[in-house]
Amino acid sequence: MQVYLVGGAVRDGLLGREIKERDYVVVGATPEQLLKQGFQQVGKDFPVFLHPTTKEEYALARTERKQGQGYTGFICDFTPTVTLEEDLSRRDLTINAIAQAEDGSLIDPYNGQHDLNKRVLRHISAAFSDDPLRILRVARFAARYHYLGFTIAPQTHALLIEMVAQGELNTLTAERIWLECEKALSDGAFAEFLNVLASVNALSSISPELAKQWSEPLYKTLQARYSYAQQQHIQHSELLFCQACLTLNEEVITTIATTIRLPNDVRDLALLVNQHQAILNTASPVPEALLSSFNKLDLWRRPARFEQLILALEIAHQQPLPQHAKLVKAAAEVRDINPQQFIAKGYKGAAIKTAxxxxxxxxxxxxxTAHSELSANKHPTF
Structure with missing residues (x-):
């Protein structure tokens, strides 16, 4: 039985990036052998085990054969005779098919180190097209390593376009699409992710609404926003995703939320930004309009909504809002005013709300203070 470190840990180690998790492949073993050593089995279709101490994942070496459509229709062989090279051959990109032995030596049958040095994302074989999820994975890797100068190999780029044209993305669930989007958001590279998808015609399959508005200026704008968010250590998905929706209306955002299956908090913040950005972006907010906005936000019971909204708009501008300090202070002060103060003074019924x-x-x-020249002082709305 041999154990090898594989995948992202090897790739990122060679790139000098932080290694966030380690995955291992076990060659020449059976499920029974690992169970006897105290490993906990977590997979059945292709047995994956958790190490009894570190809880890191150890998977038996396997081969895969396509059966049917989609990204789940595979038959796996994980018998002890499956070799390391066979296991690596089923992986998507050459840079993800490098293994490291326990003595530190590298096994690289598909020249992944060469492609790492050349900063190229290249598929291993024609079997790449068996899994439509790989369209999104390549876009995500291209986005994540964009800052290092990585590009997609011409043959791989052409294959992605062909897979999209064949309707492969239609087999992916909305939840799976969101998961890949979320990973790209956490990498701080969502602009590049969307741009790669647009370049292979995949964005229109995933979200026609986002595809319709996609352009080079928007790409550059989002790059600047996500760069600012990274500088400010802002990583929440809802704050980042809504940046791509600032020019969209409520109906379109609701449609996107369905097609990509956005979590409720992500959808809700995108809608709130759409509804309230005009009044909050203004250099001189109208008090009546601001109070109406606070009421709709339910500032009184849900102050975190307002805080998120302010932060989302700060990312959009790459700087605090024109009246940031005043907005925060005013919001805190009006929140301190509550109905009990007026009930104690003898107010009753509708008079309480009025007061x-x-x-x-x-x-x-x-x-x-609202001025007649308000319209001339407005901060642009996105």
């Missing part, structure tokens, strides 16, 4: 609104409005008027 509450008037008191909150008075606070906002102290911070913001």
């Amino acid at each position: 509450l609104e008037q008191a909150r409005l008075a606070v906002l008027e102290r911070y913001f």
Whole structure:
């Protein structure tokens, strides 16, 4: 039985990047052997085991044979006779098909080190096209390593276009598409991810709404926004995803949320930015409009919504909003005004709400005065 470190840990180690997790392949073993050593089995179709101490993943070497459509229709052989080279051959890219033995030596049957040095993403074999998920994975790798100068090999780029044209992406679930989007967002490279998808005609298959608005200027704009977010150590998916939706209307955002299956918090923030960015982007907010915005945001019970909205718009501008400090202070002050204060003074029924609104409005008027030249002072809306 031999154990090899494989995949991303080897790739990122050679690139000098931080290794976040380690995966191993085990050659010449059976499930029973690993179970006897205390490993915990977590997979049945292709047995994956957790190490009894480190909890890292150890998978038996396997081969795969395509059966049917989609990215799940594979028959696996994980008998002890499967070799390391056979296991590596089923992987997607040459740079992901390098193994490291326990003595540190590298096994690289598909010249992955050469492609790492040349900064090229190249598929291993024609079997690449058996799995439509690889279209998204290549886009994600191209995005993640864009800063290192990686490009997609011409043959691989052509194969991706062919796979898209054959409708392979239609077999992916909306949830799986979002998972790949989320990984690209966490890498801080969502602009590159979308741009690669657009270059192989995949973006229109995944989200026609995003594809319609895609352009070189938008690509550059998103690059700048995500760069700012990285500098500020902002990594929340909902804050990052909504940057691609700032020019879209509520109907379109709702459609995207269905086709990509956005989590509720991601969808909701994109909608909130759409609804409130005009008033918050303004250099001189109208107090009445601002109070209406606070009410719709339910600032009184959900202050985190407002905080997220302000931060999302800061990313969009790559700087705090024109009235950032005043908005934050005013929001905190109006939140301190509550119905109990007026009930204690003897107000009843509808009079409580009226007095509450008037008191909150008075606070906002102290911070913001509407001028006739308001329209000339507006910060542009996206």
